[in-house]
Amino acid sequence: MARLIDGKAIAAEVVGKVKDAAETLKAKSGTVPGLAVVIVGDDPASHTYVAAKGRRAKECGFHSVQITLSAETTQVELEKVVAGLNEDPAIHGVLVQLPLPKHLDEFPVIQMIRPEKDVDGLSVVNAGKLAIGDFRTGLISCTPAGSMVLVRRVHGDDLSGLNAVVVGRSNLFGKPMGQLLLAANATVTMAHSRTADLAGICRKADILVAATGRAEMVKGDWVKPGATVIDVGITRVPAPERGEGKTRLLGDVAFDEAEKVAGAITPVPGGVGPMTITMLMANTVIAAYRASGLEAPSF
Ligand SMILES: Nc1nc(=O)c2c([nH]1)NC[C@@H]1CN(c3ccc(C(=O)N[C@@H](CCC(=O)O)C(=O)O)cc3)C=[N+]21
Numbered sequence: 001m002a003r004l005i006d007g008k009a010i011a012a013e014v015v016g017k018v019k020d021a022a023e024t025l026k027a028k029s030g031t032v033p034g035l036a037v038v039i040v041g042d043d044p045a046s047h048t049y050v051a052a053k054g055r056r057a058k059e060c061g062f063h064s065v066q067i068t069l070s071a072e073t074t075q076v077e078l079e080k081v082v083a084g085l086n087e088d089p090a091i092h093g094v095l096v097q098l099p100l101p102k103h104l105d106e107f108p109v110i111q112m113i114r115p116e117k118d119v120d121g122l123s124v125v126n127a128g129k130l131a132i133g134d135f136r137t138g139l140i141s142c143t144p145a146g147s148m149v150l151v152r153r154v155h156g157d158d159l160s161g162l163n164a165v166v167v168g169r170s171n172l173f174g175k176p177m178g179q180l181l182l183a184a185n186a187t188v189t190m191a192h193s194r195t196a197d198l199a200g201i202c203r204k205a206d207i208l209v210a211a212t213g214r215a216e217m218v219k220g221d222w223v224k225p226g227a228t229v230i231d232v233g234i235t236r237v238p239a240p241e242r243g244e245g246k247t248r249l250l251g252d253v254a255f256d257e258a259e260k261v262a263g264a265i266t267p268v269p270g271g272v273g274p275m276t277i278t279m280l281m282a283n284t285v286i287a288a289y290r291a292s293g294l295e296a297p298s299f
Pocket residue numbers: 049095096097098099120142143234249268269270271272273274275276277
């Protein structure tokens with residue numbers, strides 16, 4: 001049976017380090033890291049995630065601001081809010097919760113966040129810095145950064161000689177994840193929905209990262225015996241066996257099959273998810289160090 005990679009426990013450790021770093025920063029420069037999360041509309045799942053981000057930020061000793069805008073907010077109004085946060089010296093990190101309501105255009109909103117405050121790492125500037133390996137001034141998207149922390153717990157910092165396969169090629173996750181694995185010396189294959197013999201490609205992976213967006217798509221016999229499996233998927237499905245109206249979360253990996261083959265595997269929930277929020281806190285403290293002219297710690 002595979003070893004479980006306990007994302008919740010590892011996230012708690014990293015949160016401890018972020019909290020310490022925030023205290024050190026305050027002692028050195030008087031700066032308290034500030035995180036602003038902007039949420040538009042009333043999608044309940046988004047509100048749950050944003051509330052969790054706010055709680056974590058307070059736990060880390062941050063100044064935490066949530067800006068809730070109505071579902072009818074216009075593009076111009078939203079951009080004004082982001083422009084204000086760009087200018088606010090108490091705010092070091094700005095996150096606009098995605099997806100936005102359909103009448104709003106995400107791209108210009110994300111791109112107008114000052115790259116130094118783009119704690120989601122989604123701007124073209126930060127994507128480019130990652131691509132050229134500028135870890136000193138760039139900010140890295142939270143889910144891939146958190147997934148790499150989990151990979152490093154299993155394999156250490158140097159992935160030389162290991163084959164990594166990332167299934168999924170989104171700007172949000174797959175592409176930056178591939179870049180991070182490559183920077184750590186893995187041999188990286190980016191697979192996706194149009195890949196021929198996806199199962200065969202996955203079976204070559206020493207590190208298999210699933211971000212397909214399709215629940216339980218990666219089967220047990222796609223996994224190389226002993227491989228490390230990182231499951232980035234979260235799909236909420238009805239779970240009547242738990243009672244009326246109850247739901248549960250599924251990953252992109254068929255967990256029960258894969259855990260019999262893998263060497264180490266992340267569960268869903270309790271794997272990558274908790275790391276995502278944690279790396280948002282890490283990026284915020286990093287941004288605050290840089291804004292104070294201090295060298296930022298790494299997590
Ligand atoms: N600008 C932006 N940045 C984001 O990082 C972003 C976003 N928009 N929109 C939505 C997605 C989703 N996301 C998650 C964060 C934590 C968990 C998480 O902690 N999950 C728990 C379970 C939570 C539950 O039970 O629902 C777990 O996997 O153990 C999940 C999903 C961040 N996102």
